[in-house]
Amino acid sequence: xxxxxxxxxxxxxxxxxxxxEFDDEFKDKTEVFDPLSGYNRVMTNVNDFLYVNIFxxxxxxxxxxxxxxxxxxxxxFFDNLLFPLRFVNNLLQFKFKEAGEETLRFVANTIIxxxxxxxxxxxxxxxxxxxxxxxxxxxWGVGSGFHVVLPILGPSNLRDIVGLAxxxxxxPISYINPSSRASGIQIYRRGNSWSLDPDAYENLxxxxxxLYPFLRDAYEQRRNYLIKE
Numbered sequence: 001x002x003x004x005x006x007x008x009x010x011x012x013x014x015x016x017x018x019x020x021e022f023d024d025e026f027k028d029k030t031e032v033f034d035p036l037s038g039y040n041r042v043m044t045n046v047n048d049f050l051y052v053n054i055f056x057x058x059x060x061x062x063x064x065x066x067x068x069x070x071x072x073x074x075x076x077f078f079d080n081l082l083f084p085l086r087f088v089n090n091l092l093q094f095k096f097k098e099a100g101e102e103t104l105r106f107v108a109n110t111i112i113x114x115x116x117x118x119x120x121x122x123x124x125x126x127x128x129x130x131x132x133x134x135x136x137x138x139x140w141g142v143g144s145g146f147h148v149v150l151p152i153l154g155p156s157n158l159r160d161i162v163g164l165a166x167x168x169x170x171x172p173i174s175y176i177n178p179s180s181r182a183s184g185i186q187i188y189r190r191g192n193s194w195s196l197d198p199d200a201y202e203n204l205x206x207x208x209x210x211l212y213p214f215l216r217d218a219y220e221q222r223r224n225y226l227i228k229e
Contacts, residue, residue, distance in 0.1 A: 032220050033146045037212075040149040044212040047154050051201050059195050071195050073117045078189045079128070080109045080116025085170040089131035093139045098129040133170070134163030138227035147216055155219035 034040065063071070083106040090099035105126040112120030137159050138144070145158025168174050173189070176182040194200070208214035 032216055033144075034216065035146050036148060040147060040216070041212045043149040043151060044154070044215060047149070047152060048205075048211060050152065055194070056198065056201070059191060059198050062191065063195050063198060066195070068196075071192055074189075074192045075196055076109070076113065076119055077116045078192070080106060080113070081172055084172060085167060086129060086131055088170055089133060089136045090129055092136045093131060095129065095131070098131075101126055102129055132163055133166030134160035134223070135227050136166075137163055138223070144220065144223070147220065149212075149216075155215050157220065157223070160223065 083102060087099055087102045087106075090096075090102060104124070105121040105128065108121040108124055108126060109116045109119060112118075112123070114120075142159050144160070148156050148158065148161065150156050150161070171186075173182050173185050176185065204218075205211055205214070
């Protein structure tokens with residue numbers, strides 16, 4: 001259960017941090033298959049309550065105790081550790097140049113960045129190329145399926161839920177024993193990531209007239225864009 005919660009929280013953070021990058025292409029309206037709209041709307045409200053009243057205050061308390069340089073170093077370390085996830089999915093999408101740059105970035109951050117604690121790759125202008133198994137499935141023509149709002153995770157769809165399994169097995173932390181220790185590290189990683197931009201969720205929803213369809217459409221448009229990118 002802890003692993004499931006940590007995976008869900010991580011996906012929320014990625015979605016919230018990236019949504020503000022929308023350009024005109026994102027704003028095109030698309031039809032979303034949403035047979036679970038009743039459940040999805042209720043779960044969106046539940047998640048909103050949890051984010052605002054539980055998770056966000058906890059993160060702000062963490063920020064008060066842990067200085068930003070320490071949180072950034074932890075974020076850099078975990079980002080470097082997720083190299084296998086990005087590398088494998090770039091290869092599976094035939095993005096060989098990006099996979100090569102990811103490899104060089106990992107080497108630079110590991111050696112120059114003191115095991116990934118600092119972003120040594122920035123001195124060589126090596127960029128990160130985020131790819132996950134949900135995007136890989138979309139690249140190979142797998143449709144998104146119906147939209148689903150998961151507890152804590154928030155917006156998703158059937159394809160991306162399946163992709164989470166691949167993401168889990170490509171994450172080196174998943175192989176730490178005992179599993180409870182791995183779960184604790186994953187939860188901390190997600191929480192620390194959130195701490196680097198604690199206002200992300202509030203900024204995301206501030207322009208929403210109706211929160212559920214806003215999050216649904218934004219999520220689906222963003223994922224479609226990433227697959228085509």
